[in-house]
Ligand code: AHM
């Protein structure tokens with residue numbers, strides 16, 4: 001990009017398409033539809049706190065429409081904008097128990113977490129949308145569950161939008177990670193971060209309140225992240241409680257985010273399809289990694305839509321140390 005040149009997300013997606021001579025433009029349009037849906041969500045997130053001030057009564061606003069919770073609204077926005085286009089055959093959302101059938105001729109599968117960071121939604125703290133796109137596997141008709149249960153290594157694209165002090169969309173189609181900042185005055189996402197690579201780590205992000213419930217390996221690892229023991233890094237701690245926002249900071253500033261399993265809940269909290277795999281794909285594209293502590297997250301073929309996995313994601317070396325400590329302290333005890 002030349003200095004001073006403005007690149008919109010649409011131009012950027014089209015430029016990527018030109019690298020694939022056989023491309024029909026459908027994938028390009030799908031990415032653009034997602035970007036558009038997130039602009040609608042960003043608008044709602046930005047005015048969320050105005051509901052009471054503007055005098056919306058109870059569950060109805062002044063037009064008599066039901067005031068929906070933001071996460072429901074985000075979910076409906078993404079579904080409505082992608083269901084009829086003919087580009088996706090099936091969708092899966094963190095907010096929906098079953099798959100969402102779409103168009104029989106759709107070539108793609110769209111997986112999304114409409115509004116991640118639910119505990120922060122009501123408090124004006126950064127939240128996000130995560131999306132992932134796979135090629136369909138079924139041969140015809142409306143897509144099915146098997147289309148959604150694909151490993152992260154087969155992703156065609158993944159990305160997220162963080163609704164923070166500004167709104168940013170970050171995505172990858174497998175040729176690097178690119179970030180766009182929404183200019184609200186013109187309503188366009190403009191390229192602000194090109195070919196993002198994770199710098200040397202500065203931060204670790206974890207909910208320390210869970211400390212007593214972690215396995216010995218995880219406890220040792222977090223102690224090491226805090227500076228105890230041989231070769232321990234010098235890091236500072238930051239935890240927002242919205243995975244998108246925590247991941248985003250570590251992507252740009254360098255670091256590791258973890259949501260480990262617990263002794264009585266070894267699978268942890270975060271969802272493989274909607275959270276771990278798409279962000280794992282971005283981490284890898286930016287020079288980092290994502291692991292469960294025992295296995296590379298991108299290699300896992302999901303067995304159910306809402307499967308959970310422990311997550312260690314970010315700087316490669318820091319993730320590798322988590323794996324080593326978990327193998328040393330936890331595997332020896334269970335095998
Ligand atoms: P959600 O999908 O209900 O928003 O839950 C996922 C979120 C992540 O964004 C975040 O990393 C984690 O839950 C925070 O959990 P906790 O409040 O236990 O620290």
Ligand code: MG
Pocket residue numbers: 094113115116117274275
């Ligand atoms: Mg979520």
